[in-house]
Amino acid sequence: MARGEAPMVPDVEFESYYGRQIIKTPTWKTPDVPLYLFLGGLAGCSAVLAEGAALSGRPELERVTRLAAAGGAAAGTVALVHDLGRPERFLNMLRVLKPTSPLSVGSFILAPFSALSGAAAASHVTGLLPRLGRLAGVGAGVLGPPLATYTAALLGNTVVPAWHEAHRELPFVFGGSGAQAAGGLAMMLVPLDQAGPARRMALAGAAVEIAAAESIVLRRGLVAEPYQVGTPGRLMRIARNGTAAASAATLLLGRRSRLASAVAGATYVAASVTTRFGIFEAGLASARDPKYTVVPQRERLARQDGSAKMSR
Amino acid sequence: MGSLWGGLDDVQADAGYDADHPPRMGFFTDTSVCIGCKACEVACKEWNDVPDDGYLLTGMSYDNTQELGASTWRHVAFVEKPAVDLGMPTVGPPRDADQSAASGDAGIRWLMSSDVCKHCTHAGCLDVCPTGALFRTEFGTVVVQPDVCNGCGYCVSACPYGVIDLRKDDGRAFKCTLCYDRLKDGQTPACAQACPTESIQFGELDELRERADRRLAELHERGVDVARLYGRDPEDGVGGDGAFFLLLDEPEVYGLPPDPVVPTRTLGSVWKHVGYAAAAVAGLGVAAFSGRRR
Numbered sequence: 001m002a003r004g005e006a007p008m009v010p011d012v013e014f015e016s017y018y019g020r021q022i023i024k025t026p027t028w029k030t031p032d033v034p035l036y037l038f039l040g041g042l043a044g045c046s047a048v049l050a051e052g053a054a055l056s057g058r059p060e061l062e063r064v065t066r067l068a069a070a071g072g073a074a075a076g077t078v079a080l081v082h083d084l085g086r087p088e089r090f091l092n093m094l095r096v097l098k099p100t101s102p103l104s105v106g107s108f109i110l111a112p113f114s115a116l117s118g119a120a121a122a123s124h125v126t127g128l129l130p131r132l133g134r135l136a137g138v139g140a141g142v143l144g145p146p147l148a149t150y151t152a153a154l155l156g157n158t159v160v161p162a163w164h165e166a167h168r169e170l171p172f173v174f175g176g177s178g179a180q181a182a183g184g185l186a187m188m189l190v191p192l193d194q195a196g197p198a199r200r201m202a203l204a205g206a207a208v209e210i211a212a213a214e215s216i217v218l219r220r221g222l223v224a225e226p227y228q229v230g231t232p233g234r235l236m237r238i239a240r241n242g243t244a245a246a247s248a249a250t251l252l253l254g255r256r257s258r259l260a261s262a263v264a265g266a267t268y269v270a271a272s273v274t275t276r277f278g279i280f281e282a283g284l285a286s287a288r289d290p291k292y293t294v295v296p297q298r299e300r301l302a303r304q305d306g307s308a309k310m311s312r
Numbered sequence: 313m314g315s316l317w318g319g320l321d322d323v324q325a326d327a328g329y330d331a332d333h334p335p336r337m338g339f340f341t342d343t344s345v346c347i348g349c350k351a352c353e354v355a356c357k358e359w360n361d362v363p364d365d366g367y368l369l370t371g372m373s374y375d376n377t378q379e380l381g382a383s384t385w386r387h388v389a390f391v392e393k394p395a396v397d398l399g400m401p402t403v404g405p406p407r408d409a410d411q412s413a414a415s416g417d418a419g420i421r422w423l424m425s426s427d428v429c430k431h432c433t434h435a436g437c438l439d440v441c442p443t444g445a446l447f448r449t450e451f452g453t454v455v456v457q458p459d460v461c462n463g464c465g466y467c468v469s470a471c472p473y474g475v476i477d478l479r480k481d482d483g484r485a486f487k488c489t490l491c492y493d494r495l496k497d498g499q500t501p502a503c504a505q506a507c508p509t510e511s512i513q514f515g516e517l518d519e520l521r522e523r524a525d526r527r528l529a530e531l532h533e534r535g536v537d538v539a540r541l542y543g544r545d546p547e548d549g550v551g552g553d554g555a556f557f558l559l560l561d562e563p564e565v566y567g568l569p570p571d572p573v574v575p576t577r578t579l580g581s582v583w584k585h586v587g588y589a590a591a592a593v594a595g596l597g598v599a600a601f602s603g604r605r606r
């Protein structure tokens with residue numbers, strides 16, 4: 001354990017089979033999956049900004065966010081397909097629609113989002129079929145928020161302790177982090193006089209993200225430990241400090257200095273990426289140590305036992 | 313879609329089979345008579361043509377198989393514990409070491425147990441599989457179709473017992489099929505057939521549960537108070553296991569989770585919070601464009 005890190009929960013006694021883990025470590029690969037989590041958030045929230053920009057007549061903001069939505073979705077799809085054991089069978093994802101499988105539901109969000117955001121961006125750049133392009137953009141804008149948040153269901157609906165126990169907070173972490181990334185990217189690339197909505201989205205997203213991530217640590221006890229110690233703990237702290245610094249810079253200088261806006265925006269984007277890697281790694285750490293599987297289950301059994309005796 | 317958790321009298325009907333489907337089949341593994349011969353492991357590999365997964369010596373115990381996985385569908389655990397209670401603090405109720413199946417050798421108590429896929433009533437792996445590769449058979453078992461699986465790995469993270477895994481060089485997920493091919497021919501699965509002590513018993517689940525209850529009562533009568541059934545309760549977190557066990561110690565001692573719950577049990581809460589968060593993101597978008605012009 002690195003300096004300055006103390007486990008928040010005292011060490012607990014539990015039995016195990018030669019200290020071996022009980023559940024399997026997720027087979028999802030780094031960096032494919034954490035990058036996909038980031039790109040989905042960036043693309044989804046950029047599509048929302050793009051529609052607002054179109055409605056309010058901010059052409060520079062619209063151009064950047066349309067390209068971010070389309071590019072993020074395309075790159076995210078590549079990362080997702082690359083993660084498969086059998087990439088050539090990607091289309092099997094669309095064989096059935098299963099509400100019990102967030103990956104299935106997500107595929108039915110990602111596929112149309114990619115097509116619509118791609119069409120909107122293409123039409124915007126080429127000037128061809130402007131009406132249809134706008135219509136596609138509206139569709140992408142509607143699918144954007146679900147795309148940015150469903151990935152939390154993907155992680156939450158597993159037996160991985162650090163993810164499952166945080167399933168209430170993770171959608172807000174991911175949604176806020178996506179808003180922060182989309183706003184941040186636009187702050188980097190859009191002139192100050194058109195970037196106002198991007199700044200406000202990044203600031204609000206950052207606030208939501210920090211509050212939700214802190215609430216995991218405050219409320220989830222032992223299984224929140226992986227978010228605080230080791231490599232994932234370090235990533236989470238770097239991300240939080242970066243986000244906070246970017247927010248301070250945005251509030252102080254974001255409207256006045258093009259340079260400060262660009263630097264703050266880039267910091268937002270980097271912090272959003274780091275958050276996804278931190279959350280991903282925390283899940284893996286919680287799967288590898290049987291403590292996080294056994295102790296909470298034992299406590300649950302003890303509580304059930306206690307309440308059964310009470311009602312007797 | 314079927315029910316997501318709780319007891320379920322007819323899993324096949326819940327999965328959409330007609331009323332004339334065969335009875336639910338399963339395993340009752342009575343670990344109190346297991347001698348650790350690994351005949352089940354070998355028979356399973358042979359019949360199902362499962363590739364080797366390395367010839368490793370773990371050094372931790374006689375257990376060189378280590379764990380269930382894509383190429384290990386039966387795994388015999390070897391627990392060595394001091395037969396005397398050393399007064400170590402543990403979680404759970406205190407145990408009386410004398411009552412266990414002590415071998416008497418050098419104060420070591422041996423526990424052996426042949427682990428396998430539980431063929432859960434509410435199977436996490438099946439719930440989350442996005443391609444439909446995992447399906448419920450007419451016998452109520454859970455099987456992967458290798459020609460459909462695209463190796464997404466979601467099932468691996470949704471199994472509360474750490475059973476199913478991806479085969480590295482192949483990319484797809486594999487696990488115990490409860491010998492689906494043999495069942496269709498009215499035969500006994502290879503492991504149960506090979507087991508010399510009838511530790512692995514195969515049959516209709518209802519009948520196995522009665523048999524297990526009788527065996528448990530018999531052991532308790534003989535003073536083996538540590539005996540307990542694991543996965544027998546249809547009201548547990550996975551709605552009961554199609555393959556359940558009689559154990560002589562706490563489940564975690566054998567590497568089993570003490571209170572497994574199918575992740576889909578909280579599916580409603582998961583989607584609800586995603587919905588709130590998506591609405592919040594849309595709200596952020598609207599708010600970002602209202603008010604001030606720049």
Ligand code: SF4
Nearest residue numbers: 429430432436437471
């Ligand atoms: S034990 Fe795991 S792999 Fe087997 S049916 Fe249950 S969830 Fe699926």
Ligand code: SF4
Nearest residue numbers: 441461462464465467
């Ligand atoms: S790895 Fe194969 S069996 Fe497992 S969830 Fe994905 S498609 Fe289904």
